[in-house]
Amino acid sequence: xxxxxxxxxxxxxxxxxxxxRLALAGSPNAGKTxxxxxxxxxxxxxxxxxxxxxxxxxxTLQAGDRRYLIEDLPGTYSLDPISPDEQIMVDVLDxxxxxxxxxxxxxxxxxxxxxxxxxxxxAQVLRRGLxxxxxxxxxxxxxxxxxxxxxxxxxxxxxxxxxxxxxxRGQGIDELREQIVRWPxxxxxxxxxxxxxxxxxxxxxxVLSFARYRAPERHRVTQRVDAVLLxxxxxxxxxxxxxxxxxxxxxxxxxxLQGYVETFFxxxxxxxxxxxxxxxxxxxxxxxxxxxxxxxxxxxxQIMLLFLLISLLEGVGYMSRAAFLMDxxxxxxxxxxxxxxxxxxxxxxxxxxxxxxxTLPSAKDRLATMMAAPLMTCSARLPVYVLLIGLxxxxxxxxxxxxxxxxxxxxxxxxxxxxAMTAAWVFKKLGDRSGPLLPFYMEMPPYxxxxxxxxxxxxxxxxxxxxxxxxxxIAVTTVSLWLLLNLPLHSSADLRAHGVDPGNDTAVSAYVxxxxxxxxxxxxxxxxxDPLGFDWRINIGVLSAQSARETFVATLGxxxxxxxxxxxxxxxxxxxxxxxxHAGQPLFTAPTIAALLVYFAFALQCMATVGIIRRETxxxxxxLIAFGYLTALAWIMAYVxxxxxxxxxx
Amino acid sequence: MRTxxxxxPEAVVSDAAASTGSAGRLSDLPPGSGATIVGLADxxxxxxAHRLADLGFTAGTLVQVVRRAPLRDPVxxxxxxYDLCLRRAQAAHVLxxxxx
Numbered sequence: 035x036x037x038x039x040x041x042x043x044x045x046x047x048x049x050x051x052x053x054x055r056l057a058l059a060g061s062p063n064a065g066k067t068x069x070x071x072x073x074x075x076x077x078x079x080x081x082x083x084x085x086x087x088x089x090x091x092x093x094t095l096q097a098g099d100r101r102y103l104i105e106d107l108p109g110t111y112s113l114d115p116i117s118p119d120e121q122i123m124v125d126v127l128d129x130x131x132x133x134x135x136x137x138x139x140x141x142x143x144x145x146x147x148x149x150x151x152x153x154x155x156x157a158q159v160l161r162r163g164l165x166x167x168x169x170x171x172x173x174x175x176x177x178x179x180x181x182x183x184x185x186x187x188x189x190x191x192x193x194x195x196x197x198x199x200x201x202x203r204g205q206g207i208d209e210l211r212e213q214i215v216r217w218p219x220x221x222x223x224x225x226x227x228x229x230x231x232x233x234x235x236x237x238x239x240x241v242l243s244f245a246r247y248r249a250p251e252r253h254r255v256t257q258r259v260d261a262v263l264l265x266x267x268x269x270x271x272x273x274x275x276x277x278x279x280x281x282x283x284x285x286x287x288x289x290x291l292q293g294y295v296e297t298f299f300x301x302x303x304x305x306x307x308x309x310x311x312x313x314x315x316x317x318x319x320x321x322x323x324x325x326x327x328x329x330x331x332x333x334x335x336q337i338m339l340l341f342l343l344i345s346l347l348e349g350v351g352y353m354s355r356a357a358f359l360m361d362x363x364x365x366x367x368x369x370x371x372x373x374x375x376x377x378x379x380x381x382x383x384x385x386x387x388x389x390x391x392x393t394l395p396s397a398k399d400r401l402a403t404m405m406a407a408p409l410m411t412c413s414a415r416l417p418v419y420v421l422l423i424g425l426x427x428x429x430x431x432x433x434x435x436x437x438x439x440x441x442x443x444x445x446x447x448x449x450x451x452x453x454a455m456t457a458a459w460v461f462k463k464l465g466d467r468s469g470p471l472l473p474f475y476m477e478m479p480p481y482x483x484x485x486x487x488x489x490x491x492x493x494x495x496x497x498x499x500x501x502x503x504x505x506x507x508i509a510v511t512t513v514s515l516w517l518l519l520n521l522p523l524h525s526s527a528d529l530r531a532h533g534v535d536p537g538n539d540t541a542v543s544a545y546v547x548x549x550x551x552x553x554x555x556x557x558x559x560x561x562x563x564d565p566l567g568f569d570w571r572i573n574i575g576v577l578s579a580q581s582a583r584e585t586f587v588a589t590l591g592x593x594x595x596x597x598x599x600x601x602x603x604x605x606x607x608x609x610x611x612x613x614x615x616h617a618g619q620p621l622f623t624a625p626t627i628a629a630l631l632v633y634f635a636f637a638l639q640c641m642a643t644v645g646i647i648r649r650e651t652x653x654x655x656x657x658l659i660a661f662g663y664l665t666a667l668a669w670i671m672a673y674v675x676x677x678x679x680x681x682x683x684x
Numbered sequence: 685m686r687t688x689x690x691x692x693p694e695a696v697v698s699d700a701a702a703s704t705g706s707a708g709r710l711s712d713l714p715p716g717s718g719a720t721i722v723g724l725a726d727x728x729x730x731x732x733a734h735r736l737a738d739l740g741f742t743a744g745t746l747v748q749v750v751r752r753a754p755l756r757d758p759v760x761x762x763x764x765x766y767d768l769c770l771r772r773a774q775a776a777h778v779l780x781x782x783x784x
Binding site: 151270478 | 762
């Protein structure tokens with residue numbers, strides 16, 4: 035869900051040391067990321083469940099005529115680190131990270147409604163002696179819940195500046211900006227808070243009573259909604275209903291939108307064919323560039339819808355409830371509820387999912403979750419599934435109120451989730467090096483109405499990163515594939531010598547494709563994929579999908595377009611084996627489609643995921659293990675699926 | 685799921701019981717009830733003890749049991765004015781008195 039990959043230029047890297055550097059610190063859920071976004075204008079995503087802020091974000095703030103570096107640190111409850119995240123946070127504060135000096139000043143963000151707990155953290159930070167400003171958020175919610183705190187008295191009691199900010203509405207950001215400009219003159223507490231943790235509570239109570247603090251009541255709406263959503267029976271039913279509705283919506287609501295995108299690219303491709311006379315150039319532009327990218331862009335509405343739903347559930351606060359409901363189930367796989375959130379993120383894309391494992395305190399849990407994440411049905415599989423399920427299942431078939439296609443899709447998601455859990459369990463069992471026992475804890479934030487801005491940022495970011503993938507990896511793959519499919523060039527004499535009429539376009543393109551470099555490659559790997567029922571054309575698709583799954587659709591589209599440029603969909607359905615013992619028989623039979631579906635469900639066909647596992651584990655061992663085990667598993671499971679389907683189909 | 689660490693610190697419990705009259709573990713409290721925290725059990729792993737204190741489970745603090753998950757674990761507690769969920773295994777490290 036958080037796609038830190040989007041924020042290139044934000045994380046790590048060289049930091050301009052000439053500018054004053056201010057770090058944002060605070061517990062998860064305090065609203066740090068909203069404040070960071072409001073200050074820097076960078077679109078780092080916020081969420082309403084613990085541990086969203088997993089990596090280091092740096093942005094610049096322009097205030098007056100000066101610029102400041104603002105750094106968003108991982109959320110922590112304490113400066114006594116028990117997890118790698120928290121260690122990063124403490125290392126930054128101590129100036130131990132990458133030889134960088136400690137930040138010049140600190141902005142400590144606290145949620146007004148959790149002030150009693152947060153003061154312990156504030157005390158630890160104040161003892162560091164860095165210039166500090168306390169940023170208090172959610173004061174509006176504090177008032178609604180009959181709570182009270184006098185911020186000017188709090189400022190007096192703490193001895194450091196206190197600013198009220200409502201991050202999602204941007205209120206108080208101007209005051210915070212003015213305060214930041216004055217950072218060298220910030221007062222420091224006359225008397226530092228006590229060092230002894232036993233005295234911390236007494237200190238906190240004295241500060242609270244000075245600030246005329248009245249504790250907020252429990253959020254009434256949250257109480258009532260939780261009575262239903264966390265009820266043993268109703269809660270479970272609602273959870274399952276949410277999951278089913280989630281996938282039905284993604285599948286049915288996106289269909290008309292996809293139609294529009296398809297129509298647009300069809301029109302664009304037609305425009306190229308009519309206006310460019312050189313058939314070779316027209317083919318490259320129309321089929322490879324526009325056709326290839328278009329075949330993938332068709333899925334943008336679906337992906338945006340998926341991210342819209344995820345970020346809504348996240349923003350409202352349901353994700354924490356889902357993690358709470360799922361904790362016991364996750365415990366079966368040796369994981370915890372929060373790993374559920376990381377795995378659910380992987381439904382969108384394994385990359386943010388793998389990055390979200392940083393919030394898991396135990397290294398063992400992180401590895402197990404990372405090895406499982408690529409099995410969750412990511413959005414890149416959607417185009418492939420949509421294509422294959424479209425070939426396999428009649429669109430009008432229904433089962434009760436649900437379309438059969440939607441149900442098969444749900445089944446694929448279920449398969450992904452179950453195999454991911456199994457994989458996590460196996461890896462947790464295998465890695466039995468006993469580390470320190472880390473506790474499980476999770477905040478239950480009240481239900482909140484997410485700001486339209488944060489939801490839009492989430493949806494926009496996901497679409498942007500998907501589009502970037504389209505325009506780079508996928509465009510390069512489709513164009514090189516088109517070249518492989520259309521080279522070597524055949525002269526008219528050459529064609530005639532093989533009994534092909536150079537004037538018959540269809541015959542020519544069929545001959546060219548069949549004798550292309552791509553065909554050679556497809557035939558080369560045939561012995562591996564023959565048992566699964568794939569022919570050389572599917573093999574090319576599978577090979578090209580090795581870099582990114584979405585390219586499979588574009589590849590098959592190109593192959594089909596070579597055979598019947600007017601109606602590629604029809605060509606795909608009509609495809610027959612051209613070689614081997616099955617020559618002349620239909621290619622896309624139920625067993626072959628089932629094998630393909632299952633192959634795509636298991637195989638790690640995503641170079642970006644391999645890359646992120648390497649980055650997160652700091653070596654090639656784990657990405658190679660993941661790649662090896664998933665590819666082997668994909669082949670075996672595809673073979674099983676083919677055999678079973680063949681038996682069922684008779 | 686009792687681990688050896690949880691079974692050990694009986695001595696601490698009886699010490700607490702001696703000074704307060706009644707004592708128990710947070711994990712034994714039913715939903716809807718509340719108590720005052722006495723301290724953390726001696727057998728608690730250091731990282732757990734640290735974190736429980738950071739989260740507000742310190743001596744003298746009031747704690748309420750808000751709700752159990754459908755499968756009875758984890759449990760939502762209200763401590764220091766906010767809601768937090770712990771598994772029973774962690775809650776067992778928190779010693780309480782005056783269950784009411």
